[in-house]
Amino acid sequence: MYVKNTKEILEKANEGYYGVGAFNINNLEFLQSIIDAAVEKNSPVIIETSEGAMSYAGDGDFRKGAKVLADMVKSFAESAPVPVALHLDHGHDIEHVVAAIQAGYSSVMIDASAKPYKENMELTSEVVKIAHAAGISVEAELGRLVGIEDNVSVSERDATLIDPDEAKDFVEHTGIDFLAPAIGTSHGAFKFKGEAKLDFERLKKVKELTKLPLVLHGASTVLPRYVELANEYGADIQGAKGVPYDVLKEAVKYGINKVNTDTDLRVAFIAELRKVLHDNKAQIDPRKLFKPAMQAIKEVVMERMEVLGSVGKA
Protein backbone atom coordinates (compact mmCIF):
# COMPACT_ATOMS: atom_id res chain seq x y z
CA MET A 1 0.00 0.00 0.00
CA TYR A 2 1.10 3.54 -0.72
CA VAL A 3 1.78 5.50 2.44
CA LYS A 4 0.64 9.13 2.17
CA ASN A 5 2.92 10.34 4.97
CA THR A 6 6.32 8.73 5.72
CA LYS A 7 5.76 9.56 9.40
CA GLU A 8 3.47 6.52 9.62
CA ILE A 9 6.43 4.23 8.86
CA LEU A 10 9.12 6.06 10.84
CA GLU A 11 7.18 6.70 14.04
CA LYS A 12 6.57 2.97 14.35
CA ALA A 13 10.26 2.31 13.71
CA ASN A 14 11.17 4.86 16.39
CA GLU A 15 8.87 3.20 18.94
CA GLY A 16 10.06 -0.28 17.96
CA TYR A 17 13.81 0.51 17.83
CA TYR A 18 14.34 -0.71 14.29
CA GLY A 19 15.58 0.82 11.05
CA VAL A 20 13.83 1.09 7.70
CA GLY A 21 15.83 1.15 4.47
CA ALA A 22 15.41 4.18 2.21
CA PHE A 23 16.55 3.18 -1.26
CA ASN A 24 17.28 5.54 -4.16
CA ILE A 25 15.80 4.93 -7.59
CA ASN A 26 16.11 6.48 -11.04
CA ASN A 27 14.16 3.93 -13.03
CA LEU A 28 11.66 1.08 -13.18
CA GLU A 29 14.23 -1.67 -12.70
CA PHE A 30 15.49 -0.45 -9.32
CA LEU A 31 11.94 0.19 -8.09
CA GLN A 32 10.67 -3.29 -8.98
CA SER A 33 13.65 -4.98 -7.33
CA ILE A 34 13.24 -3.01 -4.09
CA ILE A 35 9.49 -3.60 -3.83
CA ASP A 36 9.96 -7.30 -4.57
CA ALA A 37 12.44 -7.48 -1.68
CA ALA A 38 10.07 -5.66 0.70
CA VAL A 39 7.20 -7.99 -0.20
CA GLU A 40 9.33 -11.09 0.28
CA LYS A 41 10.56 -9.82 3.67
CA ASN A 42 7.17 -8.41 4.71
CA SER A 43 8.95 -5.14 5.48
CA PRO A 44 7.99 -1.47 5.21
CA VAL A 45 10.16 0.40 2.72
CA ILE A 46 10.96 3.96 1.70
CA ILE A 47 11.72 4.74 -1.94
CA GLU A 48 13.64 7.97 -2.48
CA THR A 49 14.63 10.06 -5.46
CA SER A 50 17.24 12.81 -5.66
CA GLU A 51 16.72 16.03 -7.60
CA GLY A 52 18.96 14.48 -10.25
CA ALA A 53 16.67 11.45 -10.49
CA MET A 54 13.70 13.76 -11.09
CA SER A 55 15.51 15.50 -13.94
CA TYR A 56 16.65 12.17 -15.37
CA ALA A 57 13.15 10.70 -15.31
CA GLY A 58 11.70 13.87 -16.84
CA ASP A 59 14.37 14.10 -19.54
CA GLY A 60 15.62 17.38 -18.11
CA ASP A 61 12.30 18.60 -16.65
CA PHE A 62 12.29 17.86 -12.90
CA ARG A 63 8.58 18.63 -12.45
CA LYS A 64 7.65 16.17 -15.13
CA GLY A 65 10.15 13.66 -13.71
CA ALA A 66 8.69 13.96 -10.20
CA LYS A 67 5.27 13.10 -11.62
CA VAL A 68 6.61 10.18 -13.70
CA LEU A 69 8.44 8.72 -10.67
CA ALA A 70 5.57 9.27 -8.23
CA ASP A 71 3.00 7.71 -10.58
CA MET A 72 5.27 4.71 -11.10
CA VAL A 73 5.93 4.25 -7.38
CA LYS A 74 2.24 4.64 -6.52
CA SER A 75 1.09 2.06 -9.04
CA PHE A 76 3.56 -0.54 -7.75
CA ALA A 77 2.84 0.36 -4.13
CA GLU A 78 -0.91 0.04 -4.54
CA SER A 79 -0.68 -3.64 -5.43
CA ALA A 80 2.04 -4.43 -2.84
CA PRO A 81 0.91 -5.82 0.54
CA VAL A 82 3.52 -3.77 2.43
CA PRO A 83 3.77 -0.02 3.26
CA VAL A 84 5.73 1.91 0.60
CA ALA A 85 6.55 5.61 1.02
CA LEU A 86 8.13 8.00 -1.50
CA HIS A 87 10.64 10.59 -0.27
CA LEU A 88 12.56 13.46 -1.88
CA ASP A 89 16.24 12.96 -0.98
CA HIS A 90 18.46 16.07 -0.57
CA GLY A 91 16.02 18.69 -1.80
CA HIS A 92 17.94 21.97 -2.02
CA ASP A 93 15.28 24.54 -2.84
CA ILE A 94 11.56 25.28 -2.58
CA GLU A 95 11.01 24.53 -6.31
CA HIS A 96 12.02 20.87 -5.98
CA VAL A 97 10.13 20.49 -2.70
CA VAL A 98 6.96 21.87 -4.25
CA ALA A 99 7.38 19.65 -7.34
CA ALA A 100 7.60 16.60 -5.06
CA ILE A 101 4.56 17.68 -3.02
CA GLN A 102 2.50 18.30 -6.16
CA ALA A 103 3.48 14.90 -7.53
CA GLY A 104 2.24 13.25 -4.31
CA TYR A 105 5.46 12.34 -2.46
CA SER A 106 5.06 11.12 1.14
CA SER A 107 7.88 13.28 2.55
CA VAL A 108 10.67 15.64 1.55
CA MET A 109 14.16 16.37 2.75
CA ILE A 110 15.31 19.96 2.75
CA ASP A 111 19.08 19.90 2.84
CA ALA A 112 20.34 23.35 3.71
CA SER A 113 23.19 21.90 5.77
CA ALA A 114 25.81 23.70 3.67
CA LYS A 115 24.25 27.07 4.60
CA PRO A 116 24.93 28.95 7.85
CA TYR A 117 22.84 27.68 10.79
CA LYS A 118 20.34 30.54 10.75
CA GLU A 119 19.69 30.25 7.02
CA ASN A 120 19.32 26.49 7.33
CA MET A 121 16.73 27.10 10.05
CA GLU A 122 14.78 29.68 8.03
CA LEU A 123 14.59 27.64 4.83
CA THR A 124 13.76 24.47 6.76
CA SER A 125 10.95 26.26 8.67
CA GLU A 126 9.45 27.46 5.41
CA VAL A 127 9.51 23.93 3.96
CA VAL A 128 7.90 22.55 7.14
CA LYS A 129 5.01 25.00 6.74
CA ILE A 130 4.41 24.04 3.10
CA ALA A 131 4.84 20.28 3.61
CA HIS A 132 2.74 20.05 6.77
CA ALA A 133 -0.06 21.97 5.06
CA ALA A 134 0.02 19.23 2.39
CA GLY A 135 -0.03 16.51 5.06
CA ILE A 136 3.48 15.17 4.51
CA SER A 137 6.60 15.11 6.68
CA VAL A 138 10.01 16.79 6.52
CA GLU A 139 13.60 15.64 7.04
CA ALA A 140 16.46 18.09 7.56
CA GLU A 141 20.21 17.69 8.06
CA LEU A 142 22.61 19.19 10.58
CA GLY A 143 26.37 19.03 10.25
CA ARG A 144 28.05 18.10 6.99
CA LEU A 145 28.92 14.79 5.36
CA VAL A 146 32.61 14.93 4.55
CA GLY A 147 34.28 12.25 2.44
CA ILE A 148 37.79 10.91 3.02
CA GLU A 149 38.98 12.55 -0.17
CA ASP A 150 38.48 15.94 1.40
CA ASN A 151 41.76 15.60 3.27
CA VAL A 152 40.66 17.10 6.58
CA SER A 153 42.26 16.67 10.01
CA VAL A 154 40.46 14.97 12.90
CA SER A 155 39.57 18.27 14.56
CA GLU A 156 38.38 19.78 11.30
CA ARG A 157 36.30 16.68 10.69
CA ASP A 158 34.86 16.90 14.21
CA ALA A 159 33.74 20.45 13.46
CA THR A 160 31.63 19.13 10.58
CA LEU A 161 29.68 16.75 12.84
CA ILE A 162 26.33 17.61 14.43
CA ASP A 163 26.22 19.66 17.64
CA PRO A 164 23.58 17.95 19.87
CA ASP A 165 22.51 21.15 21.65
CA GLU A 166 22.11 22.92 18.33
CA ALA A 167 20.03 19.94 17.16
CA LYS A 168 17.58 20.36 20.06
CA ASP A 169 17.20 24.07 19.31
CA PHE A 170 16.81 23.39 15.59
CA VAL A 171 14.10 20.77 16.06
CA GLU A 172 12.13 22.98 18.47
CA HIS A 173 12.26 26.00 16.17
CA THR A 174 11.57 24.31 12.83
CA GLY A 175 9.09 21.55 13.73
CA ILE A 176 10.80 18.98 11.46
CA ASP A 177 9.73 15.34 11.67
CA PHE A 178 13.03 13.52 11.05
CA LEU A 179 16.61 14.63 11.57
CA ALA A 180 19.74 13.53 9.73
CA PRO A 181 22.72 14.03 12.07
CA ALA A 182 26.22 14.07 10.55
CA ILE A 183 28.10 11.50 12.67
CA GLY A 184 30.98 10.54 10.39
CA THR A 185 29.56 8.92 7.25
CA SER A 186 29.79 10.26 3.71
CA HIS A 187 28.19 9.54 0.35
CA GLY A 188 29.63 7.17 -2.24
CA ALA A 189 31.87 4.10 -2.25
CA PHE A 190 34.87 5.60 -0.41
CA LYS A 191 33.75 6.42 3.11
CA PHE A 192 36.70 5.48 5.30
CA LYS A 193 40.45 5.03 4.90
CA GLY A 194 40.90 2.84 7.97
CA GLU A 195 38.27 1.53 10.34
CA ALA A 196 34.63 2.60 9.85
CA LYS A 197 34.13 4.78 12.91
CA LEU A 198 30.94 6.67 13.67
CA ASP A 199 30.42 9.09 16.55
CA PHE A 200 27.87 7.13 18.58
CA GLU A 201 28.21 9.35 21.67
CA ARG A 202 26.96 12.25 19.58
CA LEU A 203 24.19 10.10 18.12
CA LYS A 204 22.99 9.05 21.59
CA LYS A 205 22.88 12.68 22.75
CA VAL A 206 20.95 13.80 19.68
CA LYS A 207 18.40 11.03 20.22
CA GLU A 208 18.03 11.86 23.89
CA LEU A 209 17.54 15.56 23.20
CA THR A 210 15.25 15.34 20.15
CA LYS A 211 13.50 11.95 20.47
CA LEU A 212 12.83 12.14 16.70
CA PRO A 213 13.25 9.38 14.13
CA LEU A 214 16.87 9.83 12.98
CA VAL A 215 18.31 9.31 9.52
CA LEU A 216 21.70 7.89 8.55
CA HIS A 217 22.99 9.23 5.24
CA GLY A 218 25.91 7.61 3.47
CA ALA A 219 24.91 4.29 5.02
CA SER A 220 25.88 1.91 2.20
CA THR A 221 27.97 -1.06 3.24
CA VAL A 222 29.86 -1.31 -0.09
CA LEU A 223 29.81 -5.11 -0.08
CA PRO A 224 33.25 -6.52 -0.99
CA ARG A 225 31.65 -9.39 -2.94
CA TYR A 226 30.09 -7.00 -5.45
CA VAL A 227 33.13 -4.73 -5.66
CA GLU A 228 35.23 -7.83 -6.44
CA LEU A 229 32.70 -9.10 -8.99
CA ALA A 230 32.64 -5.71 -10.73
CA ASN A 231 36.45 -5.56 -10.84
CA GLU A 232 36.62 -9.15 -12.14
CA TYR A 233 34.48 -8.10 -15.10
CA GLY A 234 36.33 -4.94 -16.07
CA ALA A 235 35.44 -2.30 -13.49
CA ASP A 236 38.18 -0.38 -11.72
CA ILE A 237 36.95 0.31 -8.19
CA GLN A 238 39.88 0.41 -5.76
CA GLY A 239 39.86 1.15 -2.02
CA ALA A 240 36.09 1.17 -1.72
CA LYS A 241 34.81 1.02 1.86
CA GLY A 242 31.40 1.43 3.49
CA VAL A 243 29.57 1.00 6.80
CA PRO A 244 29.78 -2.68 7.89
CA TYR A 245 26.65 -4.49 9.05
CA ASP A 246 27.67 -4.59 12.74
CA VAL A 247 28.20 -0.81 12.72
CA LEU A 248 24.79 -0.30 11.08
CA LYS A 249 23.20 -2.47 13.77
CA GLU A 250 24.80 -0.34 16.47
CA ALA A 251 23.57 2.84 14.80
CA VAL A 252 20.02 1.44 14.83
CA LYS A 253 20.39 0.51 18.48
CA TYR A 254 21.26 4.13 19.34
CA GLY A 255 18.32 5.64 17.45
CA ILE A 256 18.77 5.56 13.68
CA ASN A 257 15.44 4.70 12.00
CA LYS A 258 15.93 5.59 8.32
CA VAL A 259 18.95 4.17 6.55
CA ASN A 260 19.76 5.79 3.20
CA THR A 261 21.20 3.45 0.61
CA ASP A 262 22.13 4.21 -2.97
CA THR A 263 25.71 3.09 -3.64
CA ASP A 264 25.08 -0.54 -2.61
CA LEU A 265 22.34 -0.88 -5.22
CA ARG A 266 24.44 0.76 -7.92
CA VAL A 267 27.43 -1.48 -7.25
CA ALA A 268 25.36 -4.69 -7.16
CA PHE A 269 23.48 -3.81 -10.36
CA ILE A 270 26.57 -2.79 -12.31
CA ALA A 271 28.68 -5.74 -11.10
CA GLU A 272 26.04 -8.27 -12.11
CA LEU A 273 25.31 -6.47 -15.38
CA ARG A 274 28.99 -6.54 -16.33
CA LYS A 275 29.09 -10.28 -15.68
CA VAL A 276 25.89 -10.96 -17.63
CA LEU A 277 27.05 -8.88 -20.60
CA HIS A 278 30.34 -10.78 -20.61
CA ASP A 279 28.68 -14.19 -20.33
CA ASN A 280 25.93 -13.56 -22.92
CA LYS A 281 27.58 -11.90 -25.88
CA ALA A 282 24.81 -12.86 -28.31
CA GLN A 283 22.00 -11.49 -26.14
CA ILE A 284 20.51 -8.20 -27.35
CA ASP A 285 17.30 -8.17 -25.30
CA PRO A 286 17.91 -5.64 -22.49
CA ARG A 287 15.24 -7.28 -20.35
CA LYS A 288 17.15 -10.55 -20.27
CA LEU A 289 20.35 -8.70 -19.38
CA PHE A 290 18.72 -6.58 -16.67
CA LYS A 291 16.91 -9.41 -14.88
CA PRO A 292 19.96 -10.93 -13.11
CA ALA A 293 21.17 -7.42 -12.20
CA MET A 294 17.74 -6.71 -10.71
CA GLN A 295 17.97 -9.94 -8.73
CA ALA A 296 21.28 -8.68 -7.26
CA ILE A 297 19.56 -5.49 -6.08
CA LYS A 298 16.75 -7.54 -4.55
CA GLU A 299 19.23 -9.66 -2.59
CA VAL A 300 21.12 -6.62 -1.30
CA VAL A 301 17.86 -4.98 -0.18
CA MET A 302 16.63 -8.14 1.57
CA GLU A 303 19.94 -8.51 3.39
CA ARG A 304 19.71 -4.91 4.61
CA MET A 305 16.16 -5.42 5.85
CA GLU A 306 17.46 -8.31 7.98
CA VAL A 307 20.31 -6.18 9.34
CA LEU A 308 18.06 -3.20 10.17
CA GLY A 309 15.37 -5.32 11.83
CA SER A 310 12.46 -4.28 9.60
CA VAL A 311 11.63 -7.84 8.47
CA GLY A 312 8.04 -8.75 9.41
CA LYS A 313 7.19 -5.17 10.45
CA ALA A 314 4.89 -4.43 7.49
Ligand code: TD3
Ligand atom coordinates in the same frame (compact mmCIF):
# COMPACT_ATOMS: atom_id res chain seq x y z
O1 TD3 B 1 21.19 10.37 0.26
N1 TD3 B 1 21.79 9.24 -0.06
C1 TD3 B 1 21.64 8.70 -1.41
C2 TD3 B 1 22.31 9.57 -2.47
C3 TD3 B 1 23.81 9.67 -2.30
C4 TD3 B 1 24.61 9.52 -3.58
O2 TD3 B 1 25.08 8.20 -3.76
C5 TD3 B 1 22.52 8.58 0.90
O3 TD3 B 1 22.73 9.11 1.98
C6 TD3 B 1 23.08 7.18 0.64
O4 TD3 B 1 24.45 7.25 0.41
P1 TD3 B 1 25.35 6.00 -0.02
O5 TD3 B 1 26.35 6.55 -0.99
O6 TD3 B 1 26.02 5.46 1.22
O7 TD3 B 1 24.47 4.95 -0.62
Ligand code: ZN
Ligand atom coordinates in the same frame (compact mmCIF):
# COMPACT_ATOMS: atom_id res chain seq x y z
ZN1 ZN C 1 22.35 11.42 1.60
